[in-house]
Amino acid sequence: MWLSNARKALNKTFSILVIFCLASFGCSKEEKEINVYAASSLTEAISAVIKNYEEIYEVKTKVVFAGSNHLAAQLRDGADADVFITANAALIEDLDFQEILEGFAYNSLIAVKPVEFVNKIFEPNDLNRDENLIAICSEGVPCGDTTKAKFGNVKADTYEMSVKAVLARVASMEVDLGIVYLTDLQNEPKVTAAWPQEITCPCVSYAAASKGGEGNDFIDFLDSDTAEEIFSKYGFSL
Amino acid sequence: MNRIPKTIVLIATIAILFLMSPLIGLLQRMPWSGLTNLLGSDIILDAFLLSLFVSFSAALVVFIFGIPIAWVLARSNFSFMKLLRSVVLLPMVLPPVVGGTALLFAFGRQGFLGKWLNDWFGLTLPFTTAGSVVAAVFVSFPFFIVAVESAFRSINEDLERTAETLGASSSKIFLKITLPRIFPSILAGLALSWARALGEFGATITFAGNMPGETQTLPLAIFLALETNPEAALALSLVMIVTSLAILVPFRDQWLPSR
Numbered sequence: 232m233w234l235s236n237a238r239k240a241l242n243k244t245f246s247i248l249v250i251f252c253l254a255s256f257g258c259s260k261e262e263k264e265i266n267v268y269a270a271s272s273l274t275e276a277i278s279a280v281i282k283n284y285e286e287i288y289e290v291k292t293k294v295v296f297a298g299s300n301h302l303a304a305q306l307r308d309g310a311d312a313d314v315f316i317t318a319n320a321a322l323i324e325d326l327d328f329q330e331i332l333e334g335f336a337y338n339s340l341i342a343v344k345p346v347e348f349v350n351k352i353f354e355p356n357d358l359n360r361d362e363n364l365i366a367i368c369s370e371g372v373p374c375g376d377t378t379k380a381k382f383g384n385v386k387a388d389t390y391e392m393s394v395k396a397v398l399a400r401v402a403s404m405e406v407d408l409g410i411v412y413l414t415d416l417q418n419e420p421k422v423t424a425a426w427p428q429e430i431t432c433p434c435v436s437y438a439a440a441s442k443g444g445e446g447n448d449f450i451d452f453l454d455s456d457t458a459e460e461i462f463s464k465y466g467f468s469l
Numbered sequence: 470m471n472r473i474p475k476t477i478v479l480i481a482t483i484a485i486l487f488l489m490s491p492l493i494g495l496l497q498r499m500p501w502s503g504l505t506n507l508l509g510s511d512i513i514l515d516a517f518l519l520s521l522f523v524s525f526s527a528a529l530v531v532f533i534f535g536i537p538i539a540w541v542l543a544r545s546n547f548s549f550m551k552l553l554r555s556v557v558l559l560p561m562v563l564p565p566v567v568g569g570t571a572l573l574f575a576f577g578r579q580g581f582l583g584k585w586l587n588d589w590f591g592l593t594l595p596f597t598t599a600g601s602v603v604a605a606v607f608v609s610f611p612f613f614i615v616a617v618e619s620a621f622r623s624i625n626e627d628l629e630r631t632a633e634t635l636g637a638s639s640s641k642i643f644l645k646i647t648l649p650r651i652f653p654s655i656l657a658g659l660a661l662s663w664a665r666a667l668g669e670f671g672a673t674i675t676f677a678g679n680m681p682g683e684t685q686t687l688p689l690a691i692f693l694a695l696e697t698n699p700e701a702a703l704a705l706s707l708v709m710i711v712t713s714l715a716i717l718v719p720f721r722d723q724w725l726p727s728r
Contacts, residue, residue: 298696301696303696304695304696364578364593366678369693370697371696371697372696387680388596388680389595389596389678389679389680389684390678390679390680390681390685391678392674392692392693392696403579404579405573405578405579405595406596
């Protein structure tokens with residue numbers, strides 16, 4: 232509460248400064264600002280999108296990355312976001328957002344192993360064997376639900392709360408196999424595909440929601456050619 | 470009895486209200502009507518039993534190894550004792566997640582000790598209940614050591630010296646004279662470290678992972694449920710509160726004698 236009061240006070244000070252500024256030098260207009268809450272699997276891509284968006288729209292953007300469920304819980308508890316980008320569209324339902332854009336990008340899942348395990352040959356059945364240490368996402372979070380839809384019942388040894396945690400387990404060679412997003416594979420040189428795999432769905436489908444104003448511009452921008460180019464560069468399907 | 474100054478009472482009241490308010494908030498949001506259903510679910514029962522097992526095993530390990538450490542820290546005067554004392558207390562200040570990562574570096578499959586455990590004995594601690602106990606022991610050790618070390622320091626050594634002059638062996642003195650005198654502090658230290666082990670989250674999830682029935686203790690189940698099933702998270706929290714009160718309240722008189 233005091234934080235939002237402090238922010239209001241800051242805004243007030245800022246407005247006064249702007250008025251002074253306008254009166255004395257006629258300098259640039261007050262900068263607009265939006266808060267974006269985005270699923271952590273989009274970290275690299277959304278950061279790149281925001282960079283472009285800020286340049287084109289001259290809007291300052293603050294972004295928070297975390298698991299979709301975690302962000303949704305924070306929003307339910309009154310966190311202030313103009314845009315919410317989630318890996319599970321259902322999470323938007325009981326939140327106070329107006330415009331919604333569904334399926335602007337998709338992320339496929341892939342079974343991976345540590346790069347150093349070059350001599351260990353795995354096959355799809357290894358996901359159901361006890362001999363291997365396996366990390367997957369927990370059910371209930373988007374990557375876990377999609378893991379179940381695509382790979383069925385995996386004999387996992389640990390159910391992680393986020394796909395980044397699964398990735399870290401594989402990268403540090405604490406487990407033999409993990410199931411992560413295709414996009415993570417591109418960003419983590421210490422892991423590699425566990426066996427040749429076709430990139431097929433079930434996939435995670437991203438959805439974005441906005442509270443109006445500049446937020447709507449941001450959502451529209453997610454559908455633009457510039458953004459699409461960025462998403463495919465980082466390994467997302469469109 | 471001295472009268473307590475009003476200012477003290479006021480400050481204490483504020484502090485107590487502060488400590489109570491999250492508890493009130495929790496109880497106020499508790500889904501009382503659906504509670505029996507929630508509490509009967511397998512996930513909650515598994516997590517509850519596992520938490521009891523892990524926390525009591527950790528307390529046992531801490532008890533067995535903690536007394537000798539506390540004794541050495543209290544009674545020897547080497548110059549590196551100060552450093553050693555800080556090292557022993559480190560888990561208290563270290564963020565548990567860092568502690569868990571450090572445990573992985575030591576006892577993980579690629580860790581310098583874990584590699585050896587794995588090659589020689591085929592033993593892997595992460596992703597096992599034993600790993601959860603290791604994480605709980607690591608974080609709860611200092612609480613026991615601090616309590617017992619200060620007790621060793623505070624007791625007067627005259628009685629022991631007398632026993633020595635009467636010809637008692639040093640192990641007999643320790644068991645028959647020293648240990649009984651610091652018994653209340655041992656209980657206090659055990660209660661504190663048990664409670665810390667019960668609430669342990671960060672080191673456990675980092676080091677031991679999260680697997681229902683194996684490593685998913687109550688705090689881990691609560692964390693996951695908070696994001697996916699908030700009502701179950703509240704029910705789980707209630708289980709934790711009731712469990713810890715049930716264990717700690719009867720013990721309280723042991724370490725803080727009532728007047």
